[in-house]
Amino acid sequence: GENVEQHPSTLSVQEGDSAVIKCTYSDSASNYFPWYKQELGKRPQLIIDIRSNVGEKKDQRIAVTLNKTAKHFSLHITETQPEDSAVYFCAAIPPGGYNKLIFGAGTRLAVHP
């Protein structure tokens, strides 16, 4: 079945710097890749997603890139702010999977003022 690996597990940056989180997936037929942000004790919230027919998508300070050949996708956060501190999860939906999300292990991002 689909497997999603996520790196790094922890990331510490200074406010204003950029942060990049990378994920790789195993099933080349997976076609939808969302990113969720989870603050401490709260629900995962979708922040951006990308479909397999698109190479890049941007929403203000957040962007996601997808390399289908290499089977990896990345989250880019620019001009980081302390409120960006959270755990970020990537996910993939495998083919024929009826929409179930297979999550990466998560990245704990700390943005220091």
Next chain:
Amino acid sequence: DSGVTQTPKHLITATGQRVTLRCSPRSGDLSVYWYQQSLDQGLQFLIQYYNGEERAKGNILERFSAQQFPDLHSELNLSSLELGDSALYFCASSVGTSGRQGTKNIQYFGAGTRLSVL
């Protein structure tokens, strides 16, 4: 607020007991998913229902079962509880589901039920 409601927020129980977690999806959503989040296992897909029918299963233990009722709310039943079942249990909902490639369906998560087995 995502519109997905989970009750209770917290559950404390003893080993060997049985509990029921409840989820009400967003208005209009037909599909409900259950996920387990523990410290060492991350977010794990358990099971999915669509319009009352089971659609997909993940690594759900035989001691766990779920159902979706005609009003579309769902319940996750956990029995013969063990210490290792302590976790956050999330419910998510989406408008629909798709077995076709290339279709997405955004999942909205509830606030979760924190289960502590003592």
